[in-house]
Amino acid sequence: MRGLRPQPTPIPWAAVARAAVALAAPLAVGLATDRPLYGALVSMGALSGVIGDTADAYRMRILNIAVPQLFGALGVTLGSLVYGQGWVAVGALTLIALASGMISSIGAVASVSGLLLLLNAVVGAGLPMPSPWWKAPLLLTLGGAVVLVLTLLGWPLRGGVPERAAVAAAYRAVADLLAAAGTPAYDERRQAVTQALNTAYDLVLARRARDHGRAPTLVRRLAQLNALIPVVEAAPAAHLGGRPLPAAIPAAVRALATAVEDPRAGRGAAVAVAVAVEDPHPGPGAHTPRRPPATTTPPGRGHALPEPAERAVDHALRHAATVVHGGDPDPHNADDHVGRPAALRVRARRAARAVLLSEGSWRYGLRLALCIGLAQSLVSLIAVPRSYWVALTVTFVLKPDFGSVFSRAVLRALGTAAGLVVAAAVLAEVPRGWWDVPVMMVLAALIPAFSAKGYVFQTAAITPVILLLSDWLNRQGFGLVLPRLYDSLIGCAIVLVAGYLLWPESWRTRIGDRLADTVEDAARYVACAFGPETDAGARGRARRRLYRDLSAVRSEFQRALTEPPPTGTRAAAWWPLCVAVERVVDATTAARVRVSHGAPPPAPEEVADIERQLRELATRLRTGRAPAEVPVGPGPEADEESVLTPLRQEVGAARAIASPRHDGP
CATH class of the missing domain: 1.20.120 (Four Helix Bundle (Hemerythrin (Met), subunit A))
Known part of the structure; x- marks a missing residue:
């Protein structure tokens, strides 16, 4: 039931604009050049790029969009080679599903790559592609390139902004944690801090150069994150004191967050930190500290804030302020808290071992291969219109890193039904031709807007777009609607039985x-x-x-x-x-x-x-x-x-x- 409620997330307007242009422009060019089939294939490639554009940092987006497109091109090539080959196609798609599932266990980029490998293989094996063989993968890859170019247009203006925002968000989460010290809300705030730190470290550390001297901006962000760790470590000690910290302390951390996001605000942050903490070594004539006298009572819930914990908060906060407002950090000491990343060849060997030797990798690969094999066998034995939709549904639903298989199967069935209502109206009332371009702009814009709200909303937004593009490939019009619903329900049923009920770990x-x-x-x-x-x-x-x-x-x-x-x-x-x-x-x-x-x-x-x-x-x-x-x-x-x-x-x-x-x- 929670999956049916939209998540309270803001609409990514930049992504909305990119999706509208990336999917509608190729269709318009195809109509203008009297090659609507080519335009539809480019738009399908752009759709994959829009779905995969989930990263924040620009250097990560290059890999998140480009690498999966290469796997997608390979997939459609392999699929088109077995188009119309009957049981040969069944065996080939089953083996591709096994490889796709095992690849997906490596990481986020590999997961999307494995997804596109299988999706495009299914499409290539289920739809006639233009000849010669290289046209379809080239057109699909061109669609992904369009999304990538549109995405990178903002890099000169917004380079580094996502990293700064993530680090500042981590500081604000820690400020909320300190404000909740000594209260029942502490546990929930600590979980939010863990998530914020994970996001910030992943964003800053991922894809960075091995030599920190080549990326001083990333070194500074990493140093700012590491400076936050002592504050996080001091928070549990303060929480055990059983009473809230002075309000000036979380306010000072929020001021540091503002300084991270906007270095010009550094002066105000420095003043806030000076007000929040006292000088640990006051000179002659110094003022009496405003804090309550320290206690030597053993720490425990309900006791006063112990003196060591008080000093820890003070020292950690001063250290964070020094790093945030200081000069260039030491590039050789910027990653002591998380460890220097391994060389690329070492990570490649680890990834290969994880794919070939991991029990989880083989388990998921066999699970996905079984479901795809059953889906393709079923449509080979029974005349199912547009049979490739069954395997597409299996691929989308049976993703281990996307959440519960059971809930995804149910939510996809509901989302498909909702999307078909829109698709039925479009296919029945909008004539094929130039009217499809503005309609595609509107429908494509809904994908990133609805994807942020939840899986069922993403499915409802993607369904009419795929149906509209498919209509350009097979010219069936309104006749696509009911077969799409039947195929989706069949695919969800296969996943629930063969991908869920038959596996003991699901129970x-x-x-x-x-x-x-x-x-x-x-x-x-x-x-x-x-x-x-x-x-x-x-x-x-x-x-x-x-x-x-x-x-x-x-x-x-x-x-x-x-x-x-x-x-x-x-x-x-x-x-x-x-x-x-x-x-x-x-x-x-x-x-x-x-x-x-x-x-x-x-x-x-x-x-x-x-x-x-x-x-x-x-x-x-x-x-x-x-x-x-x-x-x-x-x-x-x-x-x-x-x-x-x-x-x-x-x-x-x-x-x-x-x-x-x-x-x-």
Whole structure:
């Protein structure tokens, strides 16, 4: 039901204008040159480019649009070679589906590339293409090139703006987190910070040059992001104080966000930071600090803000202000918090290993190949008009990185029905010819506008565009409408049966295994955070990996909730434990921050005991029982004055939730 409600996102007007021009202009040129078929093929290529243009940074858009177009050209070439070949076409498309599914497991660009490889292969095998063989891939690629050129027109004017906006959004999310410290809204705000940091790091780090000296602007953005990490680490320590921070502190972080977005606003940000924090080393005659006196009471919920946490917030905020307003950062120290990216050849080897040796890659590839093989076999045995729509529906629905297969199948059926209402009116009332150009401009503009609202709205917007272009290829007019509906319903049914019901993983959540991996990483993070020889960079990288893992667990949880019983019901039972593990990570970070700012370090035995308890919890999540060789108990006598007291409490809460006596997972 949530998928039927439009998301409250702004309309991307620039993308709306690009889509209208990119899809309507080739059609107009084709009509003017008396080659409407060629114009329709260029528009179909442009449609793929419009759908794939989801990145923000311009350097990422080049790959997001250009690379999938090359795979699409290969797909339509392979498909046209087996056009009208009967069972040979069935076998060829099944093998292409296997390769497409395995490629899709590498990453975002590879996922879109695999999608276009299979989509265009299905179209090439289901529709007659102009001869010679190279015309169709050339025309489709030309359509993608049109979108790419229109996209890059704004680069000279808006280069770097998406990166600055993403970094500034991360600062504002941290400001909201600090404002929520000591309140029940903290957990929700921390999740928003994780998402904002993930987005900003992905945008800044992706595709950057290996030599930072060649890209000083990206170095500055990365340094600004890294300067935000100590503020994020200090937030849990402040939250454990149990009372809100002074309002000037989040206001200062918002001022830094403004300075990141607009460097000319730097003066106001510097003043805000100076007001928010006191000089940690006041000279003679300095004013009395405005903050309440520090306390030595052990941290815990409901206690006053401890002095180490207070110093951590002050130092982190001053450091962030120095980086934001300072000179050029050191290019060799700009990525200590996330690790220097591997060389391109190393990443290529990793990607190849992930495709060929990953169980998940083979599982999804076989799953997609089975559904495509069934779809093509069905239309080979039964006379289905415009049979390629069945396989197209299977391809769109069965995408693992697009969310729940079950909900996508249902939403696609509903979106197709809604889009067919518009398509029926267009095909019945608008005569083929020049009237199609303004109609295409309007329909194409709806695609990016509706795509931001949700999958069902995107499907409803794309359906009439595809039908209008298909009508130029086969000249069936209104007769396309009902076959399109039947084929979509058949494709959704194949996915629900062969791609969902027959796979055991569809009937159980994968949250438990993923959460167990995260708990094991949390145990390693505890050892890393209080190890005698661990540097700050290693701790920062371990913490970022943990929060990314938790974000992935949360996404899996949201996906599982949309599944029908029993999967959705079982997923709901995991939520309290997901929250408990997140609090364990927060408590570890808070303890590390307090130790770094003057609190007595914990005893090695206490650290080892907490690490042992977390590993026991990970084992319980995987097997449903505690490990027999290690007794489950409270461990050595705990010092209530220890800096790890809040962490022990959170670990105990997580273990209680996972206990067989608890009415939970």
